[in-house]
Amino acid sequence: MNGRGRGDRSMGAVIGRTRWAIPEGFLPERVHGLGRELESHEAACLLNAGDADAHVTITVFFGQREPAGPYRVTVPARRTLHLRFDDLRDPEPLPRATDYASVIEADVPIVVQHTRLDSRRAESALLSTIAFAGTE
Amino acid sequence: MNGRGRGDRSMGAVIGRTRWAIPEGFLPERVHGLGRELESHEAACLLNAGDADAHVTITVFFGQREPAGPYRVTVPARRTLHLRFDDLRDPEPLPRATDYASVIEADVPIVVQHTRLDSRRAESALLSTIAFAGTE
Amino acid sequence: MNGRGRGDRSMGAVIGRTRWAIPEGFLPERVHGLGRELESHEAACLLNAGDADAHVTITVFFGQREPAGPYRVTVPARRTLHLRFDDLRDPEPLPRATDYASVIEADVPIVVQHTRLDSRRAESALLSTIAFAGTE
Amino acid sequence: MNGRGRGDRSMGAVIGRTRWAIPEGFLPERVHGLGRELESHEAACLLNAGDADAHVTITVFFGQREPAGPYRVTVPARRTLHLRFDDLRDPEPLPRATDYASVIEADVPIVVQHTRLDSRRAESALLSTIAFAGTE
Numbered sequence: 424m425n426g427r428g429r430g431d432r433s434m435g436a437v438i439g440r441t442r443w444a445i446p447e448g449f450l451p452e453r454v455h456g457l458g459r460e461l462e463s464h465e466a467a468c469l470l471n472a473g474d475a476d477a478h479v480t481i482t483v484f485f486g487q488r489e490p491a492g493p494y495r496v497t498v499p500a501r502r503t504l505h506l507r508f509d510d511l512r513d514p515e516p517l518p519r520a521t522d523y524a525s526v527i528e529a530d531v532p533i534v535v536q537h538t539r540l541d542s543r544r545a546e547s548a549l550l551s552t553i554a555f556a557g558t559e
Numbered sequence: 560m561n562g563r564g565r566g567d568r569s570m571g572a573v574i575g576r577t578r579w580a581i582p583e584g585f586l587p588e589r590v591h592g593l594g595r596e597l598e599s600h601e602a603a604c605l606l607n608a609g610d611a612d613a614h615v616t617i618t619v620f621f622g623q624r625e626p627a628g629p630y631r632v633t634v635p636a637r638r639t640l641h642l643r644f645d646d647l648r649d650p651e652p653l654p655r656a657t658d659y660a661s662v663i664e665a666d667v668p669i670v671v672q673h674t675r676l677d678s679r680r681a682e683s684a685l686l687s688t689i690a691f692a693g694t695e
Numbered sequence: 696m697n698g699r700g701r702g703d704r705s706m707g708a709v710i711g712r713t714r715w716a717i718p719e720g721f722l723p724e725r726v727h728g729l730g731r732e733l734e735s736h737e738a739a740c741l742l743n744a745g746d747a748d749a750h751v752t753i754t755v756f757f758g759q760r761e762p763a764g765p766y767r768v769t770v771p772a773r774r775t776l777h778l779r780f781d782d783l784r785d786p787e788p789l790p791r792a793t794d795y796a797s798v799i800e801a802d803v804p805i806v807v808q809h810t811r812l813d814s815r816r817a818e819s820a821l822l823s824t825i826a827f828a829g830t831e
Numbered sequence: 832m833n834g835r836g837r838g839d840r841s842m843g844a845v846i847g848r849t850r851w852a853i854p855e856g857f858l859p860e861r862v863h864g865l866g867r868e869l870e871s872h873e874a875a876c877l878l879n880a881g882d883a884d885a886h887v888t889i890t891v892f893f894g895q896r897e898p899a900g901p902y903r904v905t906v907p908a909r910r911t912l913h914l915r916f917d918d919l920r921d922p923e924p925l926p927r928a929t930d931y932a933s934v935i936e937a938d939v940p941i942v943v944q945h946t947r948l949d950s951r952r953a954e955s956a957l958l959s960t961i962a963f964a965g966t967e
Contacts, residue, residue: 438852438934438965444574446604446639446672447687468854470892470932484606484639503854503892503932524606524639524670526574534932534963536854537687550687551855551945551958552824555670557574580710582740582775582808583823620742620775660742660775660806662710673823686823688960691806693710716846718876718911718944719959756878756911796878796911796942798846809959822959827942829846 437473439532442557447537448483448523450509465508467527467554468536471498477529483508483517484524491515498533505538527554573609575668578693583673584619584659586645601644603663603690604672607634613665619644619653620660627651634669641674663690709745711804714829719809720755720795722781737780739799739826740808743770749801755780755789756796763787770805777810799826845881847940850965855945856891856931858917873916875935875962876944879906885937891916891925892932899923906941913946935962 448465471477476499482492494511498504508525511517527535535554584601607613612635618628630647634640644661647653663671671690720737743749748771754764766783770776780797783789799807807826856873879885884907890900902919906912916933919925935943943962 436966438850438963442574444606444608444670446606446670446689447602447641447674448639468930468932470852470854470934472852472890472892472932472934482608484608484637486638486640490637501892501898502894503930504894505855505930522604522639522641524604524608526606526608534852534854536960536963538855538958539687550674551947552672552688552960553854553963555574555672555689555692556963558572578710580742580744580806582742582806582825583777583810618744620744620773622775622777626773658740658775658777660740660744662742662744675823686810688808688824691710691808691825691828694708714846716878716880716942718878718942718961719874719913719946720911754880756880756909758911758913762909794876794911794913796876796880798878798880811959822946824944824960827846827944827961827964830844 437532439470439472439534440556441529441532443527443533443535443554444525444557445527445535445537445554446524448508448525450517450519450521452519465537465539467506467508467525468538469498469504469506469527470534471500471502471529471531472534473531474500475531476500477531477533479527479529479533481511482526482528483511484526485518486522491517498529573668575606575608575670576692577665577668579663579669579671579690580661580693581663581671581673581690582660584644584661586653586655586657588655601673601675603642603644603661604674605632605634605640605642605663606670607636607638607665607667608670609667610636611667612636613667613669615663615665615669617647618662618664619647620662621654622658627653634665709804711742711744711806712828713801713804715799715805715807715826716797716829717799717807717809717826718796720780720797722789722791722793724791737809737811739778739780739797740810741770741776741778741799742806743772743774743801743803744806745803746772747803748772749803749805751799751801751805753783754798754800755783756798757790758794763789770801845940847878847880847942848964849937849940851935851941851943851962852933852965853935853943853945853962854932856916856933858925858927858929860927873945873947875914875916875933876946877904877906877912877914877935878942879908879910879937879939880942881939882908883939884908885939885941887935887937887941889919890934890936891919892934893926894930899925906937
């Protein structure tokens with residue numbers, strides 16, 4: 424260990440994969456008068472435990488139309504990013520009240536966990552599961 | 560990326576597997592007077608991120624009788640399908656108040672997530688987990 | 696498909712693994728006056744999608760003592776068994792209010808999902824996750 | 832089986848992996864006047880099903896700063912440890928109201944499950960998922 428909490432020798436290759444999928448997704452209708460913090464929302468928790476920044480591309484799939492994206496985010500080296508799907512804006516915001524799925528790709532290994540947070544209490548995640556990791 | 564949000568070069572092989580299993584399943588007794596939207600229900604969220612339609616076969620296993628099925632659905636190329644188990648009708652509807660399990664097979668790689676939705680709020684999934692992916 | 700909902704040709708090898716682990720487990724204190732159905736309980740949902748009966752051995756690990764078991768159950772061919780941990784009796788019932796973990800081994804491939812059911816509504820699982828599948 | 836609930840012959844190699852990741856983590860603000868048992872908290876359930884003690888190192892990653900750790904715990908042979916993240920103290924307690932992620936490494940194979948417990952009822956886990964297992 425070298426002050427960053429990891430050492431090359433103990434870790435070997437960085438933990439993670441470069442392609443992930445989350446088949447379940449749903450953004451509820453926006454409720455007027457509620458602030459951003461009070462809405463239920465879905466998140467993809469991204470962990471980059473390596474020493475190189477991860478350039479991440481998200482593609483969102485639907486039932487009735489072609490996919491949206493690519494959405495691009497960067498997860499810096501040795502950082503985690505808890506990304507809310509309703510924060511995705513470019514190239515287009517995600518539609519509400521519509522089932523969707525997502526594929527998350529990165530140029531270095533990352534780990535992805537899918538979580539839906541309850542609007543009422545930040546500590547009350549409604550569900551969480553490690554995403555499906557594709558083979559490299 | 561080519562406007563469909565994916566490119567062959569960045570994706571390599573399509574993410575997913577062709578055989579999945581969900582050991583947990585339970586459809587509650589139907590409550591008279593509640594509409595379809597107000598019942599708790601289980602879903603298998605299927606993602607087909609590839610460029611060929613996925614022909615999917617679902618077999619349902621029980622504790623006390625031979626399996627039901629095959630149920631057949633198609634997930635078009637680059638689409639997701641959030642399939643409710645209580646929508647399965649052919650060859651037979653699933654019994655209520657009975658434990659079941661399912662095996663989901665496709666002719667191209669897909670990704671499967673098991674979710675049980677709360678009847679009261681569409682955004683409140685009660686549980687969700689990536690299904691078990693068999694080896695090819 | 697041959698009336699059992701599967702065919703050897705389409706399935707290839709049976710889906711599953713022979714060794715599984717569930718690190719999380721907790722049986723609450725029994726509440727006097729509540730029936731068996733009204734208690735929260737943990738279950739291991741076992742799916743045997745193959746054509747041979749699965750002879751299953753469960754070992755339960757604790758924080759402060761040697762493991763309990765082996766507990767033995769059979770999951771017949773093409774059947775699912777939703778096993779409640781508080782039904783395990785032989786060689787000893789599981790202690791209440793005690794953290795535990797379990798390893799589940801079978802002589803043929805099975806699939807295992809860990810679920811905790813809410814005492815109040817059978818359809819309301821509190822959590823569920825596919826167990827960890829060991830390599831063969 | 833030899834009284835420890837397992838036998839070398841039936842088990843083969845010990846089930847587990849030596850590197851695990853949990854991208855999701857959040858400790859709520861401490862509520863004054865509530866005891867330790869009444870707070871929601873996150874846990875990593877660690878199972879060491881083998882015959883050698885597991886020396887475990889936990890590194891915690893954040894969004895805006897370098898990682899914390901290593902935190903060190905030992906899971907004795909044939910034991911499970913349900914570790915609360917808010918019990919981590921050395922080298923530093925985890926900050927509250929801050930997203931984090933964790934990497935868990937051991938010198939022998941273990942199995943890791945991520946669980947968030949409800950403060951109100953010990954038996955009511957809010958979520959649980961097997962952590963991501965890295966390749967060796």
